[in-house]
Amino acid sequence: MTGHAVIARRSFLAGALVTLGLRGHAAAQEPAESASKVSAQEAPGSWRHALTLLGEPKYGPDFQHFEYADPKAPVGGMVRLGAQGGFDNLNFIVNGLKGDLEGGITQIYDTLMEDSGDEPFSSYGLLAEAVRIAPDGKSVTYRLRDGARWHDGKPITVEDVVWSFETLKANSPFYAAYYHSVAKAEAGAEREVVFTFAEAGNRELPQVLGQMQVLPKHWWTGKDKDGKPRNPSETTLEIPLGSGPYRLAKVDPGRSATYERVADYWGKDLAVNRGRNNFGTIRNEYFRDGSVLLEALKGDLYDFRAENIARNWATAYDDFPAVKEGRLVKEEFPGRGTGLMQAFVFNLRRDKFKDERVRRAFNLALNFEEMNRQLFYGLYSRIDSYFYGSELASSGLPEGLEKVILESVKDKLPERVFTEPYTNPVNDNPEAVRANLRKAVGLLREAGYELKGGQMVSKATGEPLTVEFLEFQNVFERVILPYAAQLKLIGIQSSIRVIDSAQYQNRLRNFDFDITTSNWPESLSPGNEQREFWGSAAADNPGSRNIAGIEDAGIDALIEKLIYAQDRETLIASTRALDRALLAHNFVVPQWSSPVTRTIRWNRFGHPALLPKYGSSGFPTVWWYDEALAAKTGAPR
Numbered sequence: 001m002t003g004h005a006v007i008a009r010r011s012f013l014a015g016a017l018v019t020l021g022l023r024g025h026a027a028a029q030e031p032a033e034s035a036s037k038v039s040a041q042e043a044p045g046s047w048r049h050a051l052t053l054l055g056e057p058k059y060g061p062d063f064q065h066f067e068y069a070d071p072k073a074p075v076g077g078m079v080r081l082g083a084q085g086g087f088d089n090l091n092f093i094v095n096g097l098k099g100d101l102e103g104g105i106t107q108i109y110d111t112l113m114e115d116s117g118d119e120p121f122s123s124y125g126l127l128a129e130a131v132r133i134a135p136d137g138k139s140v141t142y143r144l145r146d147g148a149r150w151h152d153g154k155p156i157t158v159e160d161v162v163w164s165f166e167t168l169k170a171n172s173p174f175y176a177a178y179y180h181s182v183a184k185a186e187a188g189a190e191r192e193v194v195f196t197f198a199e200a201g202n203r204e205l206p207q208v209l210g211q212m213q214v215l216p217k218h219w220w221t222g223k224d225k226d227g228k229p230r231n232p233s234e235t236t237l238e239i240p241l242g243s244g245p246y247r248l249a250k251v252d253p254g255r256s257a258t259y260e261r262v263a264d265y266w267g268k269d270l271a272v273n274r275g276r277n278n279f280g281t282i283r284n285e286y287f288r289d290g291s292v293l294l295e296a297l298k299g300d301l302y303d304f305r306a307e308n309i310a311r312n313w314a315t316a317y318d319d320f321p322a323v324k325e326g327r328l329v330k331e332e333f334p335g336r337g338t339g340l341m342q343a344f345v346f347n348l349r350r351d352k353f354k355d356e357r358v359r360r361a362f363n364l365a366l367n368f369e370e371m372n373r374q375l376f377y378g379l380y381s382r383i384d385s386y387f388y389g390s391e392l393a394s395s396g397l398p399e400g401l402e403k404v405i406l407e408s409v410k411d412k413l414p415e416r417v418f419t420e421p422y423t424n425p426v427n428d429n430p431e432a433v434r435a436n437l438r439k440a441v442g443l444l445r446e447a448g449y450e451l452k453g454g455q456m457v458s459k460a461t462g463e464p465l466t467v468e469f470l471e472f473q474n475v476f477e478r479v480i481l482p483y484a485a486q487l488k489l490i491g492i493q494s495s496i497r498v499i500d501s502a503q504y505q506n507r508l509r510n511f512d513f514d515i516t517t518s519n520w521p522e523s524l525s526p527g528n529e530q531r532e533f534w535g536s537a538a539a540d541n542p543g544s545r546n547i548a549g550i551e552d553a554g555i556d557a558l559i560e561k562l563i564y565a566q567d568r569e570t571l572i573a574s575t576r577a578l579d580r581a582l583l584a585h586n587f588v589v590p591q592w593s594s595p596v597t598r599t600i601r602w603n604r605f606g607h608p609a610l611l612p613k614y615g616s617s618g619f620p621t622v623w624w625y626d627e628a629l630a631a632k633t634g635a636p637r
Helices: 158-171 173-178 205-210 290-298 310-316 356-365 368-374 400-407 430-446 474-489 501-509 529-534 553-563 568-584 627-633
Strands: 050-052 078-084 113-115 122-125 128-133 139-144 182-187 192-197 246-252 256-261 281-287 304-306 328-334 338-346 449-452 455-458 466-471 493-498 515-523 588-590 596-602
Touching: 050 205, 078 290, 078 304, 122 128, 128 205, 139 158, 139 205, 158 173, 158 182, 158 192, 173 529, 192 205, 281 290, 290 304, 290 474, 338 356, 356 430, 356 474, 356 588, 368 474, 400 553, 400 568, 430 449, 466 474, 466 501, 474 493, 529 553, 529 568, 553 568
Parallel strands: 078 281, 466 493, 466 515
Antiparallel strands: 050 122, 113 122, 128 139, 139 192, 182 192, 246 256, 256 281, 304 596, 328 596, 338 515, 338 588, 449 455
């Protein structure tokens, strides 16, 4: 189970505003004493205050706030967040299909449940005051809170929930896959909505549905100020109606979006909200160019940056006066609770990438070790798993339950899944580089290519093997150029095309590329979203996250085993089996990652000593505006 990033490869710094999951957190008082006494596996069919996929929820029914949230945190002040690109859409329903979505828009909507930032698998009631799973596991019922309301004062109803489910599933490739196993949503008893599943055994579906942003049916099916009917299947720049702790107050299309805290927010006193959402104003500032984005931080045009460029972290700040004076603070936060695959991704829909040997040859040509020395200041490690950095990553040869799962679909998997542990090539000295390039040439020859005049060409057609790298950030040129030089040594000609964010998204959603960079963050409990990441049914759906175009019966079978795993041991084994199968096909050339999130911020914000264990920095909603620090640093403009 994972939150879906509403803007691929562009985040508002900590990811807090662009994911359909945690919005962020804040700090600790006394622990909830009743936590250990509350079983997650209560009597079948009973009402629960929380759902969890592992053991028992930490917090009991009467908990007052999350431990990492400080209900005494000051409220008010402004925080400005920065992002590269622009936006022309405020309707997240069609994200991935149409338009370029404003990155913070989902924060105006409440969800049925709120995930806990210090537990990997638990969620607690927000719009829903209670949840009940049917004894046969074929449905889940949510009971809405009396008093939940939209920003226009109208109550949030069961009809809103049903309409939201049906609309999201009908119009979004992501939700169509995510809710694939949910047959219908309908009204039950008073304030109760019932979701019926296509089959029993999908252990995470109740919590998946709890993550759903509930939309106002009366607004979306109404008319705009000009009397025109609204259309949830189209983009819009009309400010939408919400229900959450913030409302969108002002929009400058493509440049900025300003959110204001809702003073009379209906849910401000709920346990899941106390001590969170402390800023009075959140403003998202957009900058077209990555270099301008960096300089804008130095110019105090926004407040907080997650620095994912090693060169900047190593060289761009230390001589800057504001850093020396302590007005700009560099700080690293541990990354927990997620796995990651970031990679150069092949478009498998193109014939030249259909042979696994060709794809492996590209990996052999990547000299990560030299890049890490020369470009990344030794700050990164090579990714070697689709769940890199978590306990879900495969390693060595399959054993035990993992091997049993793989053997159950053995006829659909490459033999090397059982005989060869996946490894990336290592190019740590000139001899290794030459040896790997020779292997790459050998694989290309086996795949039907030959070197002629220094160029790799098809033996059958004489057509040269050329590739275009598609990107929207100029910073990737410095990474791709040395890679292109290595590819040229084995006769592959490559070019780089850097286009603006809107063009980039359009080309990706239409699968119009050779190779691009993408990433797939994973939670510690992967599930239904895996169908949309790697499943055959999503391969040709415009806007899906299966941008590689993977269509493989073995992968499909392992995804289903993962989704229907009934205990933690089986989930881990199934995920590792899926990881191993994905790696064996060499669908991507893995890139690099770091176990920490590197951040730099203007020193005008406070945060509790205890940050959410699985929320990295937890910025911005774990934090607050500190008047005393701001007086020394200067208030944001």
